[in-house]
Amino acid sequence: MIRNGSDSAVPRRLQWQTAEVSGLIDETPRVRSLVLTLPDWPGHKPGQHVDIRLTGEDGYRAQRSYSIASAPESENVMLTVERIEDGEVSPYLSIDVRKGDKFELRGPIGGHFVWTSALQGPLFLIAGGSGVAPLMAMLRHRAAAKNKAPATLLYSSRAFEDIIYRTELERLAAMGDGLKIVHTLTRQQPAGWAGGARRIDRAMLESEGFPPAARPRIFICGPTRLVESASQIMLDLGHEANLIKTERFGPTGG
Amino acid sequence: MAQPPISRGFRGRKPPVQSDRIPPGQHLVHDFPVLSAGPTPHAPLSEWSFSLDQGGKALKEWSWEEFNALPQTRLKTDIHCVTTWSKLDTQWRGVSIDDLLKAAGLAEPPGDFTMAHCDGDYTTNVPVDDLAGGKGMVATHFEGEPLAPEHGGPARLLVPHLYFWKSAKWIRTLEFLDSDEPGFWEQLGYHIYGDPWQEQRYAGD
Numbered sequence: 083m084i085r086n087g088s089d090s091a092v093p094r095r096l097q098w099q100t101a102e103v104s105g106l107i108d109e110t111p112r113v114r115s116l117v118l119t120l121p122d123w124p125g126h127k128p129g130q131h132v133d134i135r136l137t138g139e140d141g142y143r144a145q146r147s148y149s150i151a152s153a154p155e156s157e158n159v160m161l162t163v164e165r166i167e168d169g170e171v172s173p174y175l176s177i178d179v180r181k182g183d184k185f186e187l188r189g190p191i192g193g194h195f196v197w198t199s200a201l202q203g204p205l206f207l208i209a210g211g212s213g214v215a216p217l218m219a220m221l222r223h224r225a226a227a228k229n230k231a232p233a234t235l236l237y238s239s240r241a242f243e244d245i246i247y248r249t250e251l252e253r254l255a256a257m258g259d260g261l262k263i264v265h266t267l268t269r270q271q272p273a274g275w276a277g278g279a280r281r282i283d284r285a286m287l288e289s290e291g292f293p294p295a296a297r298p299r300i301f302i303c304g305p306t307r308l309v310e311s312a313s314q315i316m317l318d319l320g321h322e323a324n325l326i327k328t329e330r331f332g333p334t335g336g
Numbered sequence: 337m338a339q340p341p342i343s344r345g346f347r348g349r350k351p352p353v354q355s356d357r358i359p360p361g362q363h364l365v366h367d368f369p370v371l372s373a374g375p376t377p378h379a380p381l382s383e384w385s386f387s388l389d390q391g392g393k394a395l396k397e398w399s400w401e402e403f404n405a406l407p408q409t410r411l412k413t414d415i416h417c418v419t420t421w422s423k424l425d426t427q428w429r430g431v432s433i434d435d436l437l438k439a440a441g442l443a444e445p446p447g448d449f450t451m452a453h454c455d456g457d458y459t460t461n462v463p464v465d466d467l468a469g470g471k472g473m474v475a476t477h478f479e480g481e482p483l484a485p486e487h488g489g490p491a492r493l494l495v496p497h498l499y500f501w502k503s504a505k506w507i508r509t510l511e512f513l514d515s516d517e518p519g520f521w522e523q524l525g526y527h528i529y530g531d532p533w534q535e536q537r538y539a540g541d
C-alpha cells in the first residue's frame with residue numbers, strides 16, 4: 083500500500099529519524115546502494131527523495147538529498163549514491179559507511195517527479211548515471227504492481243561497468259511485461275556492444291521513445307546538461323510540457 | 337531530536353571563513369546549480385510580457401522593451417537553495433518591486449500577499465512585505481549578462497532572503513492577493529514561507 087503524507091490537506095510534518103544501514107550493495111566501481119532500516123517510515127511514491135544529515139564527532143553537520151531507489155512495496159528504503167571525487171558527503175556514503183552505522187534522515191519529499199502504477203499511458207524514462215535511481219523505484223514499483231503498460235528506459239552510462247542495477251534491469255526486461263531497456267555507453271564500449279555508443283540525442287529519443295500521440299509520461303533524471311538537452315528535444319518532438327518531468331542532480335550548469 | 341547519531345568517521349569539509357553568512361544545513365558552492373520541475377521554457381522576447389494583476393485583471397502590463405526601460409536596480413546578495421547549496425555575493429540587475437508599483441501608478445501594494453505566475457505553469461507565493469521596501473525585484477541580468485534560460489531568463493523573481501524556489505524562474509505575472517495561498521512547491525509539502533535562517537524547508541518546519 084502506498085501512503086503518503088503529502089496527499090492530505092495538511093502535510094505531515096517531516097521529522098528527522100535515525101536510519102540504520104542494514105545492507106550495502108556495490109553497484110559499480112563508483113556507486114554503492116545503502117539499504118536502510120527506519121523506525122517510522124510512512125511509505126513513499128516512486129520518484130520521491132529523502133534528505134539525510136550526517137553529524138561528525140565534533141558536531142559538524144552536512145545535509146544532502148538522495149532519491150529513493152526502492153519500490154514502495156519493499157520492506158526497506160534503498161538509496162544509491164554515486165561518488166563525486168571531491169565531494170563532501172558522497173565519498174563518505176559510498177566508501178566509508180559500514181553496516182550498523184546510523185545517520186539522520188527525513189522524508190519522503192517531493193510530489194511532482196512521481197509516477198505510480200495508477201497513471202495511464204506509456205512510460206518513458208530517461209536516465210544519465212545515478213539519475214537512474216528514482217526511475218528504478220518506478221520500474222520496481224511497476225513490476226511489483228504487475229503493470230503491463232508499455233515502458234521504456236533509455237539509460238546513458240559512461241562504460242559497461244558503470245551501468246547501475248545492470249543484472250536487475252536485465253531480469254526486469256526479461257519478464258515480458260512490456261518493458262524495454264536501451265543502454266547507451268558514452269565513453270567506452272565493450273567489444274561487440276550492440277547498444278548505443280554516444281550521448282542521448284534527438285535520433286535516439288525519437289526512435290526509442292513513444293510518439294507524442296501516445297501521450298507517454300516522460301521522466302528525465304541525471305546531470306543538468308543531459309536533463310536540459312533531453313527535455314528540450316522532447317518538447318521539439320511535440321511532447322506536451324506538462325507530461326515531461328525532470329529532476330536534476332548536478333553538477334551545476336553554467 | 338536531542339542527540340543526533342554520530343556518523344562514525346565523518347569529518348566533512350569545515351565551514352569556510354564567512355560561515356555566519358551560511359544558514360543552518362546549507363553548504364557553499366561556487367557554481368550555479370539548476371533545479372526545476374520540467375523543461376526550460378524558451379519564449380521569444382517579442383512575445384514576452386510582464387504584468388501586475390489583481391482579481392484576474394492586469395493593473396499594468398509591460399512588453400520586453402517597456403520593461404527594460406524601467407529604472408534598473410543592482411543588487412549583490414547571497415542566495416540559498418532548499419537543496420542545501422548557498423552561493424555568496426551573486427550580482428543581479430532588474431526592476432525592483434517598488435519601482436514596478438510606482439510605474440503602475442500604485443501608491444500602495446494592492447494586497448498583502450502575492451502569487452508569482454510563470455511560464456511552465458509554475459507558481460509561488462510571497463508576502464508583499466518580503467517584496468516591497470527594496471526586498472525583491474524582477475531580475476533580468478546575472479553577473480552582468482542577460483539571465484540564461486535555465487536560470488530563469490528572460491526574467492525571474494528575486495527574493496534572496498527566502499529559499500531560492502521563491503525566486504520564481506520565468507516570471508510573467510505578479511498577482512496581488514488578500515490572503516496567503518500556497519504555490520506549486522508549497523502545495524507539494526514545501527514550507528509556506530521558506531526562511532533559510534529558520535530552516536523552513538518543509539511544511540511544519
Ligand SMILES: Cc1cc2nc3c(=O)[nH]c(=O)nc-3n(C[C@H](O)[C@H](O)[C@H](O)COP(=O)(O)OP(=O)(O)OC[C@H]3O[C@@H](n4cnc5c(N)ncnc54)[C@H](O)[C@@H]3O)c2cc1C
Nearest residue numbers: 146147148149162163164169170171172212215331332333
Ligand atoms: C532531489 C535530489 C535527489 C538526488 N538524488 C541523488 C541520488 O539518488 N544519488 C546520488 O548519487 N546523488 C543524488 N543527488 C545529488 C546529491 O544530493 C549530492 O549533491 C551528491 O551526492 C554530491 O554531494 P557531495 O557532498 O559528495 O558533493 P559536494 O561537496 O556537494 O560537491 C562537490 C563538487 O561536485 C559537484 N557535484 C555535485 N553533485 C554532482 C553530481 N551529481 N555529479 C557531478 N558533480 C556533482 C559540485 O558542483 C561540486 O563542485 C540528488 C540531488 C537532489 C537535489
